[in-house]
Amino acid sequence: MTFNRDFNRERVFVIILSLLLLLLFVLSLALGTISLSLTDIVHILLPFYPGHLNPIIAKIIIDIRLPRILMAMVVGASLGIAGSKLQTILRNPLASPYTIGIASASAFGAALAIVLGAGIIGWYGTYFIILNPYAIAINAFTFAVIGTIFIALMAFRKGASPTTIILSGIATTFMFSAATSLLQYFGTSEQVTALVFWMFGDLGKANWIEVEITTISLLITFTIVLLLTPRLDALVLGDEVAETLGIRVKLCRIVMLLLASLLTAVPVAFVGTIGFIGLLAPHISRFLVGPIHRHLIPISALVGAELLLAADTASRLVLSPLILPVGILTAFMGVPLFLYLLFSRGAKEW
Amino acid sequence: MVNIKIMNMEFSYKSSSALRGVTFEVREGEVVTLLGPNGAGKTTLLRCIARILRPTKGCVFIDEISLSKISRRILSKNVSYLPQMDETLYPLKVFEVVLLGRIPYMKIKPTPDDIKEAESIIRELGIGNLKNKKYNELSGGEQRKVAIARTLAQNPKVLLLDEPTSHLDLKHQIEIMKTLKSISKTKKISVIMSLHDINLVPRFSDKLVVLNKGEIVYCGDPKDIDIEILEKVYEIKFEVLYNNNGLFYLVPKTS
Numbered sequence: 001m002t003f004n005r006d007f008n009r010e011r012v013f014v015i016i017l018s019l020l021l022l023l024l025f026v027l028s029l030a031l032g033t034i035s036l037s038l039t040d041i042v043h044i045l046l047p048f049y050p051g052h053l054n055p056i057i058a059k060i061i062i063d064i065r066l067p068r069i070l071m072a073m074v075v076g077a078s079l080g081i082a083g084s085k086l087q088t089i090l091r092n093p094l095a096s097p098y099t100i101g102i103a104s105a106s107a108f109g110a111a112l113a114i115v116l117g118a119g120i121i122g123w124y125g126t127y128f129i130i131l132n133p134y135a136i137a138i139n140a141f142t143f144a145v146i147g148t149i150f151i152a153l154m155a156f157r158k159g160a161s162p163t164t165i166i167l168s169g170i171a172t173t174f175m176f177s178a179a180t181s182l183l184q185y186f187g188t189s190e191q192v193t194a195l196v197f198w199m200f201g202d203l204g205k206a207n208w209i210e211v212e213i214t215t216i217s218l219l220i221t222f223t224i225v226l227l228l229t230p231r232l233d234a235l236v237l238g239d240e241v242a243e244t245l246g247i248r249v250k251l252c253r254i255v256m257l258l259l260a261s262l263l264t265a266v267p268v269a270f271v272g273t274i275g276f277i278g279l280l281a282p283h284i285s286r287f288l289v290g291p292i293h294r295h296l297i298p299i300s301a302l303v304g305a306e307l308l309l310a311a312d313t314a315s316r317l318v319l320s321p322l323i324l325p326v327g328i329l330t331a332f333m334g335v336p337l338f339l340y341l342l343f344s345r346g347a348k349e350w
Numbered sequence: 351m352v353n354i355k356i357m358n359m360e361f362s363y364k365s366s367s368a369l370r371g372v373t374f375e376v377r378e379g380e381v382v383t384l385l386g387p388n389g390a391g392k393t394t395l396l397r398c399i400a401r402i403l404r405p406t407k408g409c410v411f412i413d414e415i416s417l418s419k420i421s422r423r424i425l426s427k428n429v430s431y432l433p434q435m436d437e438t439l440y441p442l443k444v445f446e447v448v449l450l451g452r453i454p455y456m457k458i459k460p461t462p463d464d465i466k467e468a469e470s471i472i473r474e475l476g477i478g479n480l481k482n483k484k485y486n487e488l489s490g491g492e493q494r495k496v497a498i499a500r501t502l503a504q505n506p507k508v509l510l511l512d513e514p515t516s517h518l519d520l521k522h523q524i525e526i527m528k529t530l531k532s533i534s535k536t537k538k539i540s541v542i543m544s545l546h547d548i549n550l551v552p553r554f555s556d557k558l559v560v561l562n563k564g565e566i567v568y569c570g571d572p573k574d575i576d577i578e579i580l581e582k583v584y585e586i587k588f589e590v591l592y593n594n595n596g597l598f599y600l601v602p603k604t605s
Contacts, residue, residue, distance in 0.1 A: 091439055230456045236439045237450060237500075244400050245504070246426030246454040291440035294459050 010295040013288050017302040028069045028313040033321040071206035072312040073305040074214045075267040080304020082263040083278030088232050089256045090162040096279035097264035101172030105147030106268040108176040109139035114195045115187040137269040144265030147172045160250040201274035201327025203312050210270040217266040221259050229293035274327045276334035277304050353378040353540045359408035368394040369564045376540045383551045384544040386561035392544035396510045400431040426454040430501035431510040441484045444496050451503025471499045491522030511543035527554040552597045
């Protein structure tokens with residue numbers, strides 16, 4: 001029976017991709033400027049494992065590598081899910097979490113904090129930002145939310161069509177990009193450097209609290225999206241058919257847009273803009289398990305996590321001991337993979 | 351028994367009126383064809399019945415229940431709709447397309463009953479050989495059959511079809527029409543469809559509704575229609591031919 005065969009196929013991919021993620025996780029923990037042995041890793045992951053662990057190695061793993069690796073997995077999964085949903089609700093395979101202008105809005109929020117030293121509730125000096133490392137993240141997140149509300153309102157007024165949302169996203173991108181450029185123009189060279197570095201996207205900024213917040217956001221949105229997957233499937237058949245299948249298309253599209261925004265805004269606020277994962281992960285996942293969303297969403301999460309973790313590991317190894325911002329690596333690794341998918345024979349299949 | 355009643359329906363696109371005082375009834379298991387030139391209001395009428403568009407006046411009743419008073423989900427268990435162009439954003443398999451017709455009954459994923467229902471409709475329509483094929487790789491006729499199977503998976507009382515035979519060759523047109531006629535009788539589904547091929551109407555329809563500029567100009571047995579009404583609506587002259595069963599064929603006069 002087709003359904004059962006597909007169901008099994010999806011299960012097989014979940015198992016294979018989970019094992020691959022585990023392998024990448026261990027490799028990523030082990031590799032770096034200082035290479036760690038498997039025993040060191042097992043010591044940390046299994047606290048009851050007999051023997052003594054060097055405190056320096058323990059610190060490297062717990063304070064530096066583990067939060068970075070977990071953040072890569074969570075952010076990758078978030079961007080993968082957000083991309084899958086957006087490509088469906090916007091009826092556009094080129095859509096990604098940044099199509100709706102969230103990256104630009106976040107960047108403006110970050111720029112405001114870096115250049116003017118402004119928090120969202122008032123004006124602060126540079127000293128405040130140094131003391132409060134979350135000022136940039138809070139600003140970035142707040143402006144991502146403002147950008148999202150702007151797009152949602154525009155979309156709601158004009159019937160929530162994919163074209164309206166995309167055009168509103170483009171308008172938001174240009175508006176916030178221009179505002180960010182203005183701030184850069186008046187900023188000092190140190191401030192501009194800090195902002196440029198923030199915009200690269202870097203997982204090295206991640207700490208445990210940020211990992212926890214991003215994980216909670218991912219788990220909540222992932223659960224809601226899974227419950228709504230039949231509605232996403234209905235949208236694949238077109239708005240008119242979806243309506244006659246009992247879906248309130250306009251409401252569904254706005255809810256999905258808000259969920260995708262949340263899935264993007266939280267990671268971007270903490271680690272900056274990381275491109276290509278949200279575009280590439282859904283395409284690879286659709287290639288593997290097809291477009292039915294109850295299969296596609298979990299697979300997109302796994303593929304997104306793997307892509308970002310692989311890119312981050314590479315970013316630490318390519319020019320070691322220099323660590324490249326992962327945002328640069330995702331594009332370098334993503335473009336050839338994307339082109340391969342596009343021009344391979346299998347492209348017809350997805 | 352009257353299954354569906356359309357009462358005094360009106361609809362306007364901004365300044366232009368698309369439907370005016372449209373009223374007719376459809377009995378259980380009856381096949382009704384909407385005829386009329388482009389812009390007559392056929393698609394608008396079907397969309398209003400499916401509640402894709404909100405009529406400015408009038409209402410639709412199914413078994414005496416007003417459609418405007420029931421939720422969209424309950425409506426989708428009673429009325430299914432096939433648009434003129436059936437599109438899928440990503441290449442779904444035929445079985446997946448048909449199974450999506452069960453969405454009104456689904457919570458998160460299809461139950462074994464949903465799968466059984468989809469399997470049974472695929473068998474009934476004779477498209478079992480296409481089950482594992484990609485929908486976008488099928489011929490136009492095959493796609494239309496699959497789309498009809500998807501609408502039937504909704505288990506509707508009323509089936510609305512917007513030009514189900516468009517872009518199809520003669521063989522596929524006849525196949526689709528035979529299938530619809532047979533389904534309407536065996537499953538007691540009322541079918542309302544728009545067509546452009548006048549000659550299919552007397553062979554496969556129980557009732558003909560001719561629309562012109564948003565108004566009904568004829569409603570009744572297709573065999574009884576005065577050809578002059580059609581000539582007036584289409585603004586061309588027809589040559590009328592009859593076959594051995596007394597059914598007419600209309601051939602447009604070109605000069």
